[in-house]
Amino acid sequence: xxxxxxYLIFFLLPFFALFMTFNIxxxxxxIFVSFNKVQFYGGSASFSFTxxxxxxQVFNDPLFFxxxxxxxxxxxxxxxIMTGLALILALLLNSPLIIGKRFFRSAIYFPLTISLVxxxxxxxxxxxxxxxxxxxxxSNLGFPxxxxxxxxxxxxxxxxxxxxxxxxxxxxxxxxxxxxxxPPVLYEAxxxxxxxxxxxxxxxxxPLLKPVFVFSIVLSINGSLQTFAEPWVLTGxxxxxxxxxxxxxxxxxxxxxxxxxxxxxxxLVLGVITVVLAILFIRVVSKE
Amino acid sequence: MSTTVNKARSxxxxxxxxxxxxxxxxxxxxxxxxVFRVIQLSLQPLEYYFSIERSLIPRTFTLDNFIRLFTETPxxxxxxxSVIIASLQSILTTTVxxxxxxxxxxxxxxxxxxTFMLLLSTLMIPLPVGVPAxxxxxxxxxxxxxxxAVVLPGIASVFSLFxxxxxxRVTIIRELIDSARIDGASEFKIFYQIIAPLxxxxxxxxxxxxxxxxxxxxxxxxxxxRSEDMYTVQVGLPIWNVIIGxxxxxxxxxxxxxxxxxxxxxxxxxxxxKYLTMGLxxxxxxx
Numbered sequence: 001x002x003x004x005x006x007y008l009i010f011f012l013l014p015f016f017a018l019f020m021t022f023n024i025x026x027x028x029x030x031i032f033v034s035f036n037k038v039q040f041y042g043g044s045a046s047f048s049f050t051x052x053x054x055x056x057q058v059f060n061d062p063l064f065f066x067x068x069x070x071x072x073x074x075x076x077x078x079x080x081i082m083t084g085l086a087l088i089l090a091l092l093l094n095s096p097l098i099i100g101k102r103f104f105r106s107a108i109y110f111p112l113t114i115s116l117v118x119x120x121x122x123x124x125x126x127x128x129x130x131x132x133x134x135x136x137x138x139s140n141l142g143f144p145x146x147x148x149x150x151x152x153x154x155x156x157x158x159x160x161x162x163x164x165x166x167x168x169x170x171x172x173x174x175x176x177x178x179x180x181x182x183p184p185v186l187y188e189a190x191x192x193x194x195x196x197x198x199x200x201x202x203x204x205x206x207p208l209l210k211p212v213f214v215f216s217i218v219l220s221i222n223g224s225l226q227t228f229a230e231p232w233v234l235t236g237x238x239x240x241x242x243x244x245x246x247x248x249x250x251x252x253x254x255x256x257x258x259x260x261x262x263x264x265x266x267x268l269v270l271g272v273i274t275v276v277l278a279i280l281f282i283r284v285v286s287k288e
Numbered sequence: 289m290s291t292t293v294n295k296a297r298s299x300x301x302x303x304x305x306x307x308x309x310x311x312x313x314x315x316x317x318x319x320x321x322x323v324f325r326v327i328q329l330s331l332q333p334l335e336y337y338f339s340i341e342r343s344l345i346p347r348t349f350t351l352d353n354f355i356r357l358f359t360e361t362p363x364x365x366x367x368x369x370s371v372i373i374a375s376l377q378s379i380l381t382t383t384v385x386x387x388x389x390x391x392x393x394x395x396x397x398x399x400x401x402x403t404f405m406l407l408l409s410t411l412m413i414p415l416p417v418g419v420p421a422x423x424x425x426x427x428x429x430x431x432x433x434x435x436x437a438v439v440l441p442g443i444a445s446v447f448s449l450f451x452x453x454x455x456x457r458v459t460i461i462r463e464l465i466d467s468a469r470i471d472g473a474s475e476f477k478i479f480y481q482i483i484a485p486l487x488x489x490x491x492x493x494x495x496x497x498x499x500x501x502x503x504x505x506x507x508x509x510x511x512x513x514r515s516e517d518m519y520t521v522q523v524g525l526p527i528w529n530v531i532i533g534x535x536x537x538x539x540x541x542x543x544x545x546x547x548x549x550x551x552x553x554x555x556x557x558x559x560x561x562k563y564l565t566m567g568l569x570x571x572x573x574x575x
Contacts, residue, residue, distance in 0.1 A: 007476070008391055010387075011391035012387075012388055014383075014388070015385065016388075018384060022418075022440055023410065024410075026418030026425065026441075027413065027417055027421070029424070030419075033420060038424065040427060085315070089312065089315060092311065093312070097308075098309070107320055110320075113500065114549075115503070115504035115549075116506055118546050118549055121525060121526070122325070122546060124529060125326060126325060168315075228506075233529060247507070264420040264421065267416045268417060271413065275413070275414070278412065
């Protein structure tokens with residue numbers, strides 16, 4: 001086998017050259033940039049070392065904390081609801097008692113095929129204050145109209161709803177894959193022991209889904225902290241910064257203010273928060 | 289067990305099933321309602337959206353929105369850009385990752401398992417971390433506002449490598465390679481003529497997955513595509529929304545554009561499903 005290793009470079013080099021250049025190097029470069037002030041002169045960039053100035057600025061930026069508060073709210077409210085819905089739907093759509101599973105699964109998977117931007121645009125037709133479909137139905141039923149995207153107390157929940165609409169199917173897919181890997185013998189054993197369906201689900205199936213559950217939550221931590229497209233398309237972060245997120249702030253630093261050093265330091269802070277939260281979560285669950 | 293207990297049990301079961309159906313059907317309606325709304329609006333003139341008298345199921349339909357979308361707006365150009373970028377991305381990523389996955393499946397080399405675990409662990413790093421640096425990279429390389437700026441960072445995809453390696457582990461038979469070597473076939477010939485044809489279903493699945501993901505990507509293209517003629521559909525469509533583009537919301541163009549942009553990934557997804565089941569069953573047989 002060893003004699004063939006001179007061919008290895010042909011197979012591995014393209015991947016590793018590109019991986020190093022575009023995936024690893026940028027991380028170190030971001031760290032470098034975060035300690036500098038960047039200025040562009042045509043095609044070339046000049047860097048002047050500014051020490052921790054960018055980091056001080058990040059932690060003195062009230063908008064950073066507003067953005068962080070909002071994405072943590074999404075993580076704390078939207079993620080548990082979505083994960084719960086996905087789990088219930090997966091259990092039901094795995095049950096032999098339900099017919100038409102294929103249709104329902106396809107319907108629930110549909111949002112997975114469209115982009116976050118399109119999901120937001122789809123919902124913009126539902127949310128409009130005067131002419132959106134939800135308010136149309138509400139006023140037909142005699143209820144007052146609700147400012148889904150213009151009321152600062154509601155807008156963030158409207159954003160959460162779009163995220164739930166787009167991602168529940170994905171989490172259901174993960175849970176269904178997990179359910180299908182559970183050997184049928186376990187169900188039989190449970191029913192011989194006289195356990196009802198609900199008790200089988202709670203005591204046997206859900207504990208076995210733990211690895212899938214952990215995987216799905218870690219992905220959700222990552223995703224919710226990076227929320228950008230939905231608020232950017234639907235509200236632009238408003239009204240009154242009620243849907244502002246950290247990545248919106250990074251984008252503003254890059255293009256609104258044009259300070260790439262600041263954008264780099266904030267990206268790193270967000271990255272560290274994400275990884276720390278994910279590791280903390282894994283620690284807590286694996287202790288139990 | 290007495291019959292009364294049985295009756296009570298089956299009644300409880302029936303109520304449970306009815307509740308389950310209620311839940312599933314409500315959720316499906318929740319998913320499909322915005323889709324129906326977009327289809328409906330895309331087939332109506334702009335005035336319909338703002339008219340006071342609106343029946344939920346209108347009597348007349350028109351394709352005007354789609355005709356205007358494709359003749360009077362930059363949408364066709366955006367769609368072309370999206371398709372070019374997604375095609376480039378899927379071809380390049382698949383090629384590079386299939387080659388690397390082949391090396392990880394067939395060859396033995398130093399630190400093989402360790403480098404693979406290291407690669408997998410980079411999946412933990414959140415995407416925005418490299419974005420400001422990559423933007424500066426591409427500005428210095430003078431590649432901002434080109435297809436390459438969108439495509440290059442995604443080619444060495446750890447996910448694709450992982451997917452292909454898992455697939456190859458169940459499809460590639462080592463004895464086949466060994467006997468080809470004894471027959472004097474070169475390593476490249478073995479890969480190209482013997483192994484690659486076996487991988488077709490997996491490769492097709494990967495290409496379609498990458499195509500869809502690339503077609504749907506938003507954040508990175510938004511950062512590097514800076515002029516309207518280079519936009520993808522994802523970057524372009526939101527400018528017709530009132531928040532980002534100033535002026536009137538173009539619900540007519542927005543709904544038609546949203547619906548038209550839904551179709552390419554959906555088509556690919558339908559194709560993917562066929563290949564996916566084919567690929568998986570093939571893997572099972574081979575085992």
